[in-house]
Each structure stands twice: as C-alpha cells, then as structure tokens.
Amino acid sequence: MTVLIPQSLHDALAAATANPDAQIIQGGTDLMVEINFNHRKPTDVIALRRVDEIRNYVVTADKKNVVIGSGLPYREMEHGELAKLLPALAQAARTVGSPQIRAAGSIGGNLGTCSPAGDALPVLSALDAVINLRTASQSRDISVHDFMVGVKRNARQPGELIISATLPINNGWQGYAKVGVRNAMVISIASCCLVIDRIKGSVGIALGSVGPTVIRCRETEQWLSMQIDLKNNSIVAPNLLKEFGDRVAKESKPIDDHRSTAAYRRHAVATLSRRLLTRANTQ
C-alpha cells in the first residue's frame, strides 16, 4: 500500500506506466466519496496534485485553441482570462458543487468519472474537444466523443493519464445552462451547452444527464443551420424557437431515476435549449 506524489509530469507518467493498476487521484471529489463509503479500497495510489504541468492552461501560439490541463481546478475557470475565452466552460464550472468542491475538482476527474451529469462534459462535447492521453512512452489524441463511452465508462487505458482537453477559441456565442433542485451544490437533472460558430455558420448543441453519456443533437444542429443564418445574429421567430426545443428534446434519451423523471428531463432540455438560443441572439 503506497501513495506516490510525483512532483513532475515525467515522474507521474513513469509511475502510472510502471503500475497501471494504481488508483489515480486528482482533486479527490469523486474518488474519496467512493473510498469513504467503502465502494473502493485502493492499494496503490498516484496523487497528481503536485504535477504543476497539468494544473495550468495555455493558449496556443496561433491563438486558436486553449489547452486545459486535466488538473486545473474549476475555480480557476470561473473568472479571468479563461472565462473570457471559454464562457460556456466558466458557466458550467460555476455550477459545480460548492466553493470547496470547485477548489479541488477538475476536468480530468470529470472525464475520469464520466458521469452523464458531469458539468464540464457537455461543454467539451459542444466544442468538439480533443483529449490528450499519455503513458511514459506514448501520447494519443482522442475526440471527446470517442472518449466518453457510456455511463461512467471512458476510453482511457490502464496506465494512461488524462493530460489535457483542447478547446477551440470560438468566435460566436456560447453558453451553458443546468437544471437542478436548487442553485448551489446540485448534480444536474438536465443540462445543455450551445455554441455558435459565426464563421463556419454552424452550431453545436450538447445535452447532459439525459442519456448514458453526453448527447450531441446533430440533427437539430443541421436543421437549425438551414433555418437561420448562423453567420449573423439573426432573430429566431417564436415558432422556430418552439420547434427548436422540441427537436432537441426528441434527440435526448432520458430515463426516470432518483433525481427526476424522463418526461421532466425532456421538458427541461427543450426549455434550456430555447433559453440558450434566445440568449445567443440577444446578448
């Protein structure tokens, strides 16, 4: 039973590759709950909290992308430069748990857990994020759509570390909205991220908590781009807005569970997506 606390990415990768079964811990906000309740009893642990290289973000030289380290805590995404570059991510980050949770929790952990309710995940999906995974000897990039495999299942291989998520700096509007039973400290019942690319004239719509993993509404995206000129800030007529929400709801695949019902979730994603599209055209 050992706990390793590598002080560099190099050492972390070496440790994870040497012991692929070791339990990785970043902020601990998912893992420690499982350990406290005896759902998991790790023997060897690799703690990434001192790996500074993944607790950062960088804007690429061409200013087209932001590379977010897997260990960057949510609180660093809520305000400042990163929030300006990625407003939808900032909005999602602000809804996570409480200040205590946001001081520790990270995108790496959200991806690692891969819950359908993970708040960063619809944002990563709507922006077509690319996830970087590494071992001591290999590095691979994988689309977030391929990374999220199912309920709490992802494409990470034993021994791999999640290093970063690369997100495009978008030129249009983007936003995230979430429904829960109260404002603070709430796991989402339904959520939606909307991203408009004004140059390509395209839109990305991703839903959380209404399927086994995050759902991209490809058909509605296609449909919307035929209905309005996404390159310009065009007003969406009320009947169109109604149909938009209905189409989004149709693409969701919610279930009844302890948090809510499928019917309410369908209603919620329709409303959230309409609200976001309205905001996109008035802000």
Added chain:
Amino acid sequence: MSANSEVYDLNVNGQKRQVRDAWVGESLLYVLRERLGLPGSKGACEQGECGSCTVIMDGQAVCSCLVMAATAVDSQITTVEGLTSDNSLTAVQDAFITEGGVQCGFCTPGLVVAIEHLLDTNPDPSQLEIKEAISGNICRCTGYGRIFEAVNTAVSTRRANKL
C-alpha cells in the same frame, strides 16, 4: 515523494504532526479527528455535501473528508483549532457568539473556517458573495439569518481592528 501506510507527517496548524499506523485511504477529516486529536472539524456526510469538515489547505477552503490524508504530506493545513495560536477567538468566532449564529453548533467550525477564508481573500464581500462563499456549508438549525448577521459584524470588527 511517497508515503506508505506505516508513518507520514502532516503540517497542521503550523506544526509537523506524525501519523502512525494509518490506512493510506483515510480521509484527512478522519486523520485529524481520530489520529491527531483535533476534533474541531466535524464529520456529517463524508461526501462533500455539508461543509462541516472545511479546513484551509494551501490557501484554499476544502472539505477535509475529500482529501486523502496521505497525499497531503507537503501541504499546509489549518483547522478551526489553528485559526488563532493562543486560544483567543477570531472576529468571526466572536461574531457568531454575539449574533447568535450558533444553535446546535455542529455546522459552526466549518462555517467559521469558510468565512475566515472568505474574509481573508475578500475583506468586504457583498451579500451575494457571502451566500456564495457558504453555499457549501449546510446548517439545519439557524435558517442562516443569524449567520449572515455574524459575517456582517465580523466584517465591521475586522475593518475597525485594521484602522
């Protein structure tokens, strides 16, 4: 750096404290209370929901129940016991008493630490910022009104003490 199950050191309230015979998966909350004799931090939910276990770790308010203690060997940890070095009360603690912010008291240590951290980083918070800062601390008794009063009083006291 590594820690095995037998023995490791934590920096708590400015002191190096040795932890012996612990299982590596133990939470910082458990280690503080059961191994280091610091029962000020309370455990209610052990899943990050209630905030009664809040401590300051490397300048951040965190839930000690969600920290794996053995991974915190190189961190600076401050618990409610360590807010002052001489057993006196801080302005926040004093305000909780004068404003009646304590009923059963179970939430109090976590709230005091969270508010202490808020005022250290933002000495003159808005009401919304106060609500946000303690949104991760649940109180079943007071209805929060008196806690907000206590924060406002502590803000004034701290300001006056600075003058």
